[in-house]
Amino acid sequence: MKRYHVIVIGAGPAGLSAAIEAASHGMTVGLFDENARPGGQLFKQIHKFFGSKEHKAKIRGFRIGEELLAEAEKLGVEVHLNSTVMGIYFPMNKITVSNGESTTSYSGNNIILAAGASENAIPFDGWTLPGVMGAGAAQTLMNLHGVQPGKRILMVGSGNVGLVVGFQLIQSGCQLEAIIDAAPKIGGYGVHAAKVARTGVPFLLSHTIVRAEGTESVTGAVIAQVDEYFQPIPGTERHLDVDTILIATGLTPMSKLAEMTGCDMKEMGGKVPVVDQYGMTSIEGLYAAGDVSGIEEASSAMIGGRIAALAAAAKDGYIEQNEFEKSYSDYQSSLEKLRKGMFAKENRGKTLAVTDEGLPISTNLLKHGFLDEEEITSYPGMTSRQGIHPVIECTQNIPCNPCQDACKFGCIQVGADITRLPIADVKSECKNCGMCVAACPGQAIFLVEEDCGDHMAAVTLPYEFRPLPEVGEKGYGLSRRGEEICPATVLNVRLNPVFDHTAILTIQVPKEMAMRARFYRGSRKD
């Protein structure tokens, strides 16, 4: 039986990071994954990640996946694909692995479980019809395989998965009809909602899906408003003309393997193994990292994987105690940064009234997905002045600061606490480089010249759609809610490689629209 110092189960962000950390300390590592390709869900994450530089912020998820894979390979991690781990056995420290034809056993001094999570389903009339799918399934089809999941789509769930996949559907050329959520407020980041809303997609909060229509596949959806007990209110039903219904109502840890070892488990959005600060379960040598130990996101999963492997390396004497303590404290502080802010665990289910800065939180953003024009002036990134300057529509305390590093001219400050709202420094001169516009993972930064003569203004915005507008082309300026509010002329289109596929579009709009126009739509050709 082949023996490894460390066996890692699951080659997603947590597992790959654990494998890299262990191998970097000279341990032999076997990494097992049931899929044909490694990376877990990373390769379908085509958006720029949040966080700060140490968390690989502003890098797109699939590129992080490529980096991790290359590193694992370089360090000699043995990757076993199409290999389903069917059992873990303690105290023998053994796993059995099936490749579909035969079963092989491996043993490991340490076993790190990083099996991830699966999507929750919700039952409603017609939920089994072809055309009702998990939002992650749609993401797999479009971002990995280049196939549209449908033409006209309803998204159920407004957490970050619903918002991010919703945006990606539009990028894939699908028509997103609406995002609904039974909760009275949007669950995910406001900036993710805002970039969807400005394309004209409505958010319907306190709404649920009543049924999927169709006999052979989805031909429509019926939604209804819900009362405070989440029950549909009779008479509020309405039909939506869609062929696809995507479900983004949370994830459940895939903790079956942990359960079969007999380690202590607890309830946390599904059963999860009880782990200590290093990710070790109640069984010595068995660790859990990433979503399997509690749903978070990829950035914290990567750090969790590293901590578990680091602890295993220290336990078995591959690193000195002082080296362990230093690395652990670095990882831990990095993790704590990600776990702060409005969306932190301790704030779940709460409705916060003010930001850390004491500013009122936009209720319009929470209810409709976009900032109200009345609200925008109260935030430190949204200043008004002469000449071109950044307007940062970032109004919630989320762990993210690439804007600060992107501007080489000191126009944007977040500070050491990465959940603070970015401040637009009125004294620094904006050079119109566009780096902040492209760097912002929330696509919330605009460069605005409020008066460029002739009663006109220029608005520079991030644009991640195809086809790209052409310089000189005439179309419409869209408001934050996606309504055509004025004529617009495309002044400039920049697609610098350093922007990593985020085009920087400058449009000319009437002067009074400088603080209102936030998106561009070409004149319809049909």
Next chain:
Amino acid sequence: MRIESHPIIDDFKKGKKVAFTYNGKELEGYEDEPIAATLKAAGIEIHRYTRKNHEPRGIYCAIGRCTDCVMVVDGVPNIRTCMTPLKGGMVIETQYGLGAKGAES
């Protein structure tokens, strides 16, 4: 429908075009993409009908968990089409209950 141009992904890195049959009809797809993706691109939604109630089922999770997308592939039933790569010459059939049409059980 296949995505023609994408703002972020320059190349979906497809294998070569291959022919296969779906319920006897000759169709084309790309080698090694999941069968489910090929069928979705061809506008085919129904993968199987359930045994008791003869209800249609299609792709649900696309990561091999739910088994809703199983079909009869090269005569073998219960093949998860979201996890199984397409090969040239494959014979893919709608699954009825536990087998192909006529083999209902």
